Each structure stands twice: as C-alpha cells, then as structure tokens.
Amino acid sequence: MRRKPRSIDEALARARVFDGHYTPGHLAESRRRITEKLNELQALLTGPGTERARPATLSPLSLLHDRAARDLRALCQGVIHDADAAQRIARFDTTRDPGGALAFACLLVLAGIEDGAQFWWQFSAGAGNPSAAVCLYLLHLRRGDLKDAEHWARQSAALEHEPCQYTPVTHELLAPACPPIIVTIRMEIPDHTADVPEEAVRGAVQDLDIGQIDGVGPVPQPSPDLAHQLQDLIANTR
Template sequence: MPRTDEPAPIEGLLEGAEVLADTYDDYDTEAARRRVRDRCAEYTASPDVPPRYPSAHEQAAHDLNLAVALIVNAPQAAVSLSRLADQDRMDPEGAVVFGALLHLAGHRDAAQFWWQFAAGGGNRTAACCLFLAHRRRAEFRDAAYWHGQCRGPAGQGQPPPATPAPAPVTSFPLLPETVRHDLISQCRRGRNPSLPASLEAVINRLRVDSADEDFGEVPQPDVALTGELARGPVKPQ
C-alpha cells in the first residue's frame, strides 16, 4: 500500500498534542512542553542511536516508545490515572496514561483500546499514539487518519470533552524516579522500553474485561494501581 502521508517528527506531534494540558489550571504547560522538546533534542543528539530508522514502521515503533516513556514521566500522570479509576465518568487523560502503561507491559491491543477511548473524548495525545501504533504495523491508511486527528480535535462531530474535575493541590510521580529514567535510557539504546517484572506483574493482576470483540481481553484500571506502581520494584532479599 503506498504511503499516504509523511509523519511529522515526534517532537512536532507532541507540541501540537494536548499532553494532559488541562489537568492543572496553574500548571505551566509551556514549560512542560519545553522540557519535552529538550528531552527529545537530547535524545536525538545521542551518539548511541541513529536519529532515523531505515523503515517507516521501525521509526514509528521508536517514536511510540519514546512518546509512551514521556507520557508516564509527566508530573500529572498519576493524578490523571487515579481519576480514571475513581470516578463514574472515566477521564480521557487517564486513559492515555493507562494505555501507555499497558503498552509498556506488552498489552498492545489493550493499549489501543484505551487510546481510542481517549481519542474519542477529544484527546490529541491519544490520537498521536494511535497514529504511531498503526504506522508501526504498516497500516498506513489508519495511520493517516489518526495523523490528521493529532493536529485537531479527535473525533469530529462528537461532543466536546467534559470540563476536568478540580485539580488536587499536590501530585506524586506515577513511577519511581529510577524506573522513569530507565525507560528513557532504554529508548536511547534503541530497545523496547519495559517495566521491571514486579511492576509489570501489578498490571497483569488487574481485572480483565474479555467482552470486547475487537480487542479481546482489556485490563481495567483499579483505584489501588497508582499506589502499587509508586512503591516501585520489589528488591531481592
């Protein structure tokens, strides 16, 4: 199938996407985006990994891994994930974070389910992840659709996303600092980033909804998930 679109660099897509931008009224979104750009610039300048890959699907896989690592690194990721599991109306921003965790744990189809949920709520970060996920599988027609949604409201014709709930005063990291840094380091070395086995086991223990005919078994968020992830990997005795 011929390619229908050339992808923008990952830093360009993240600049246009609303990466959890509305979670805090007093959060300096522009400063956060500058940190993302600086992290991407530092990453692509690394001599350890070539900045471009020889095929579209390899480049997309690399860019998706980097985007996922940055999503779980976001300061407000834990709060967004908590709201996904702890309220009647599920939060699209939390669904982006949950999809990123599922991707890291190897549940790629389930990650797509939650990103599609978030994109349907108007989240452009989720649309960016879907663009890269489809391009990684050389599904260029679907990738082209989601590429368009990265630059404008996802799910045209649907009602606008609901106003976020009032933000809490404080936040806490979703993952321990050493784990978050290791995810970026794995990307720098050209590896597929993955969580430590004990944190992956936390995700694998989540309740599963097996009723979805397109995605099969889809893990569901749990109110205790953020606390278990924040405690970090279990150290050997």
C-alpha cells in the same frame, strides 16, 4: 450445482486469475502511488534531522516501523513519568477520565498489551485528547497499518488545539492541517533519570482484571492499587 473439488490438485487446477478487471492505466496509477509513498518515506528517513547512519540493508518501511516503535515507547515513558499520571490513573478507576485512559494505555503498551492499550487510547482520543491520537498514529505506523495511521494523523491534527486537554508530553505536529500518512512530530519528553523497566511494568499490570466489553472482547481494567504501583516504579528510577 457446481461439484466441489475432491482434492487439492483439482482445486489448484481450477484456480485462475480473472483478466479484464484492471486496465494498464490502473496498473500505472498504482505504480505511481507506490513510488510516491516510497519517495516520501525515503525523504523522511534520510533528510535533515537524521541522527545516525542506518544500515543500507534495511528497507525504508522497516526503518519507519522501527522509528515509530522507538517514538511510541519514548512517548509512553514520558506520559507515565508525568507528575499527574498516577493521580489520573487513580481517578480513571472510578470516573473513566480520558487523561487517565491515556496514561493507563501507556502502561499497557509498555507491558506488551497492545490491544488493550489501543482500546483505551481510542476511548481517550474519542473524548478529544490529541496525545492519545498521536499514540494511535505511532502504533499503527509501527504495525504497518498505513490507512489507520493516516486516519489518526488527521485526527491528531484536528485535535491539536482542543482546549483543557491533558497533554503530559508537549508535542507539535510539523504538518499541514490535513497531513499525509507520514507526519513529523516534535515532542518534549519530561526529564527523568531513567526509563521504567518494561519488565517491572509487566509485573505491575499482570494481575489486572480483564473485563469483557460488548463488541470488543477482553480489555484490561484499571485497579485502585495501580496508581500506587506506578508511583513506586517512578520512585525507583530516580
């Protein structure tokens, strides 16, 4: 049996990088893929449709993450301002309606409870809701989880034409049937005078029950009173 190192210095002395696993061809291909992705990001951020000049000190990835965060919050505000959102959340308390899961998750993400929002968006997207898949795409893009973002971009494209789905924010993917990681989404946010303050949303959800779901862990659960609180929040922004 190999003796364990007795100190950090001894452990570091044993540490080494193994050669031979990657050929120059592998490294060249990796560089090519990275360059290709960076070029895609640069084109997205500086091409037609860019609304304002952005600081040159920020990297394309940082700009992309910031843009995804803004788009996600705008989408969530649009969802909770929809006339049916409160009723959907009220039904979701008892029936686990996928549209209610979408709206409930949007409230959670505005309150800063991203893990809970992710769970219910996955529930909604699994039931075929394309808006939930778009939310997951933007969430993972904001986090920099590009593989997961690509998965949900493909899912949102596949669900785009699902019939009878609750889509409170009209959206369109300007991308091919199998989009790359970066897709362009055109959204028509419902008209509303002002966004619901996120501090008020946090106050509305702070007393929610946190249920334990096997294999997942603690997940916020909707309450019968939450729909009424949402209606009050919306009324106070008009």
